Amino acid sequence: MNRICLVYFSPTGGTKLVVSTVAEAMAAELKLPLEHFDITRPAAREAEYNFSADDLVLIASPTYAGRVPNKMLPEFERLVHGEGTKAVIVSVYGGRSNDEGLRELTLLAENKGFNVIAAAGCVARHSMSGSLAAHRPSAKDMEELAAFGRKVAEKALTKPEPVKIDRDTPIAPYYKPLKEDLTPAVFLKAKPQTHADKCIACALCAEACPMGSISFDDFCTVPGICIKCHACVRCCPTEAKYFDNEELLSHIRMLEKNYQGEQDNLYLI
Numbered sequence: 001m002n003r004i005c006l007v008y009f010s011p012t013g014g015t016k017l018v019v020s021t022v023a024e025a026m027a028a029e030l031k032l033p034l035e036h037f038d039i040t041r042p043a044a045r046e047a048e049y050n051f052s053a054d055d056l057v058l059i060a061s062p063t064y065a066g067r068v069p070n071k072m073l074p075e076f077e078r079l080v081h082g083e084g085t086k087a088v089i090v091s092v093y094g095g096r097s098n099d100e101g102l103r104e105l106t107l108l109a110e111n112k113g114f115n116v117i118a119a120a121g122c123v124a125r126h127s128m129s130g131s132l133a134a135h136r137p138s139a140k141d142m143e144e145l146a147a148f149g150r151k152v153a154e155k156a157l158t159k160p161e162p163v164k165i166d167r168d169t170p171i172a173p174y175y176k177p178l179k180e181d182l183t184p185a186v187f188l189k190a191k192p193q194t195h196a197d198k199c200i201a202c203a204l205c206a207e208a209c210p211m212g213s214i215s216f217d218d219f220c221t222v223p224g225i226c227i228k229c230h231a232c233v234r235c236c237p238t239e240a241k242y243f244d245n246e247e248l249l250s251h252i253r254m255l256e257k258n259y260q261g262e263q264d265n266l267y268l269i
C-alpha cells in the first residue's frame with residue numbers, strides 16, 4: 001500500500017471529523033501518507049477519482065433520511081472508481097438512526113470496484129439542531145474511532161475478507177420525516193432565509209453550499225436547489241442565515257423531543 005485516501009461529503013464537518021480520526025489512526029499505524037478528496041463543493045466534483053490496488057480508501061457520507069443523500073448517491077457513483085481497492089466505509093448520522101446509510105454506501109462502493117474490508121456507522125452532531133447529539137463525537141467516540149482505525153490497519157495488512165454485511169435485502173425506502181404531532185412533514189421546497197441587516201456579504205455561505213445554490217451577486221437569494229444540509233446556517237459568522245419553513249422547524253422539534261438518548265457507534269471489521 002502506498003497511501004491512505006479519504007473521500008467524503010461533509011457539509012457541516014461532522015463526517016469529515018469522524019472519518020479523519022479513523023484515517024489518522026490508520027496512517028500512524030501503517031506509516032503511510034494521507035490524502036483528502038473532499039467532494040463536498042461542486043468544483044471538487046468536476047474531477048473523477050480513480051484508485052488502484054495500492055491505495056487504501058475511506059469513503060464517508062452523512063445519512064440523510066436514513067440513506068446516502070439522494071443528490072450525492074449518483075455523484076459518488078459517477079466520481080469514485082476502485083480497482084480491487086481496499087476500502088473502509090464510514091456512514092455518519094445525527095442520533096435518530098443510521099437506517100440504511102451504512103449498507104447503501106457499502107454496496108455502492110462494492111459495485112464501484114472496492115473491496116470493503118470494514119465499515120462503521122457513527123454519531124455526530126445533527127446538522128439541523130443545536131442540541132441533538134450536540135457533543136458527538138465525544139472524547140470516548142474519538143478513542144473508539146482511533147482504536148477502530150488501528151484494527152482496520154492490521155486487517156489491511158492481511159489478505160482481508162470482505163466485511164460481513166447484509167447484501168441481499170433490498171435497500172429500504174427513505175425515512176419519511178414527521179412533525180411534532182407525528183404526521184408527515186413536507187419541506188422539500190424549503191430554502192434558507194437571510195436577515196439582510198445581519199449579512200456582511202462575506203460569501204462564506206455561497207462558498208459552503210454543496211449545491212452551489214446561493215447567488216454570489218446577492219447572498220440573500222438562493223436560485224438553486226436546497227438539500228437542507230444547513231452548511232450556510234452553520235458557517236455564517238453573524239447568524240444571518242436561517243430556515244423559517246414551519247414543517248421543517250416542526251420536524252426538528254420532533255427530533256429534539258424524541259431522539260435525545262445516546263446512540264452507540266457500530267463497527268464492522
Ligand SMILES: Cc1cc2nc3c(=O)[nH]c(=O)nc-3n(C[C@H](O)[C@H](O)[C@H](O)COP(=O)(O)O)c2cc1C
Nearest residue numbers: 010011012013014015062065066094096097126127
Ligand atoms: C437533510 C438531512 C437529513 C438527515 N437525516 C438524518 C437521519 O435520517 N438520521 C439521522 O440520525 N441523522 C440525520 N441527519 C443528520 C446528519 O446525518 C448528521 O448531522 C451528520 O453528522 C451531518 O454530516 P456533516 O456534519 O458532515 O454535514 C440529517 C441531516 C440532514 C441535513
